[in-house]
């Protein structure tokens with residue numbers, strides 16, 4: 001049983017989320033790898049307008065031209081020719097809980113989400129096999145004019161809005177992986193919030209990768225019109241696989257004047273996944289964009305959520321947590337560009353490394369000339385769970401304006417012998433004591449998440465730490 | 471219930487600190503240990519609780535017939551051993567309530583419900599005159615010296631151990647706090663509760679009356695007596711002990 005073997009090799013036998021559902025594919029690109037013919041097939045299959053096909057083909061050219069980045073992490077194990085670029089499940093999209101396929105319900109079951117919480121997961125869009133199959137948009141939102149669809153549906157039903165904004169925040173030539181995503185994207189969410197509308201309950205999407213050798217290239221676009229507010233949550237628990245798997249998403253956020261978008265993610269990829277994501281938001285006058293980002297699992301994660309502060313008084317906030325266990329590299333951080341006066345930003349990054357795990361903070365702070373009275377604060381804290389673990393920071397700062405305030409703080413700490421002894425002297429076993437210290441370390445970020453996600457984050461970290469303790 | 475025989479404890483950079491110590495603590499007894507700075511009192515306490523930095527190089531310790539030295543600190547705690555730290559650690563991001571819930575459920579056979587836990591905590595915090603808002607503060611972070619000590623006794627009350635080792639819990643407390651701490655300990659007093667009270671001052675022993683007082687000098691107990699020994703010690707000082715009992719020399 002080759003799969004069993006690989007799970008053991010990965011040291012994931014305790015990995016409770018490593019289950020997988022039977023794969024029933026409705027459509028699969030006939031072969032691995034990428035060329036214009038495959039792109040055309042994907043686009044035709046989705047019945048896309050001509051301009052999207054052109055967009056994809058142009059992006060493919062860029063992807064093929066651009067070299068694989070050599071900074072960040074080791075991408076040498078990644079073989080772009082060994083991946084299926086599009087898969088779609090049999091089930092169609094459901095609107096109510098009853099219509100949700102049994103398989104998906106089982107998935108929720110196994111993720112241990114209690115029924116009560118599933119109900120609260122109103123407006124859940126669960127991306128299953130490259131595509132959102134479950135969608136339940138609350139009635140009042142529809143009445144308010146809020147659009148929450150999977151990206152393909154968004155393109156079908158709101159082509160004009162999509163065409164206006166798609167690829168404007170993260171253009172295909174931004175980087176190699178943005179180009180790849182632009183060429184083969186499938187699924188993701190499309191959210192449009194009309195002016196003045198406050199969406200009180202977070203919009204949530206739960207998705208997983210479930211096909212061997214399959215890349216997942218979801219594309220999310222959120223537009224918050226003037227004075228509106230929305231919190232979008234993306235959670236992801238991936239099963240384990242035998243071969244390297246690629247996840248390369250693009251997320252674009254547009255916060256119009258006075259709008260606020262919060263985007264929260266907890267991702268837990270199987271330990272052979274390359275997780276290469278481009279997330280960027282633009283905030284106009286007095287708008288706020290907040291990224292809350294939890295990165296677990298994967299072989300290599302390269303992810304630096306960005307905020308471009310384009311209008312006066314805009315605010316950007318990036319909170320990220322990364323856990324790097326044995327053999328993992330988390331290269332995460334954030335980017336903020338101050339392009340207007342009186343803009344403020346804060347980056348808080350926390351990383352935990354254990355064993356041969358390595359976590360890096362990579363951040364860019366850029367203040368353009370004329371962005372007077374901008375204020376920025378960067379804090380990155382690393383926690384090492386043992387002697388072997390490693391952490392580094394790469395803070396890049398480019399400041400073209402004189403009248404600015406920037407603060408940068410970095411700390412590295414180890415779980416202390418005295419701290420552990422103190423907790424253990426109260427009857428708490430070593431692994432739990434360690435988990436308690438770690439949970440405390442990420443508390444400033446966990447408390448920004450809705451309770452069930454904070455619990456999930458803590459539990460996932462605990463799971464990751466299990467099996468390697470003692 | 472606790473039997474220490476010829477215990478020797480060493481630390482990596484300090485060599486042997488406890489040099490053949492004998493002590494027996496019976497059920498329901500309160501023992502005070504006094505002794506000058508550096509005589510090895512905290513070292514003894516830490517060794518009894520199982521701090522990894524304190525290496526037991528000889529002797530034995532049994533607790534209710536079990537070999538304590540074989541056990542991890544958490545296992546000792548689950549047997550009913552508790553130590554109030556002279557310098558409690560800070561644990562950022564972990565609230566007092568969360569910590570106590572984890573600890574209490576670790577030592578108990580049956581977990582308490584959230585409601586029971588809440589009531590228990592409220593009740594014990596009242597005894598210790600700790601403001602309820604402390605439940606949500608991060609463990610010992612930013613606590614004043616006195617608040618830390620009170621928090622140690624709060625933990626004692628929550629965990630209900632059979633044996634408590636109080637390492638200078640009275641140091642740095644104002645008069646009111648001293649009484650609160652003493653009241654907390656006295657609430658535990660009974661035929662099933664024993665304690666070792668490490669202190670420099672006889673004052674606390676007026677509130678927590680010891681059955682025995684021991685004097686520790688250079689890693690050993692050199693003399694023992696009733697509670698009047700504490701007053702004598704305070705009046706005459708340690709030089710008197712050194713002369714009288716000829717300790718301070720290497721053996």
Ligand SMILES: Nc1ncnc2c1ncn2[C@@H]1O[C@H](COP(=O)(O)OP(=O)(O)OP(=O)(O)O)[C@@H](O)[C@H]1O
Nearest residue numbers: 481483484487506507508509510511512513514523
């Ligand atoms: N971890 C350690 N490393 C090196 N030396 C140590 C260590 N712990 C204790 N010592 C030394 O052992 C001796 C006894 O220390 P200990 O803390 O046990 O004394 P004490 O009796 O509790 O003193 P005090 O009354 O000041 O609290 C001291 O000389 C101290 O410096």
Ligand SMILES: [Mg+2]
Nearest residue numbers: 511512556638
């Ligand atoms: Mg001491």
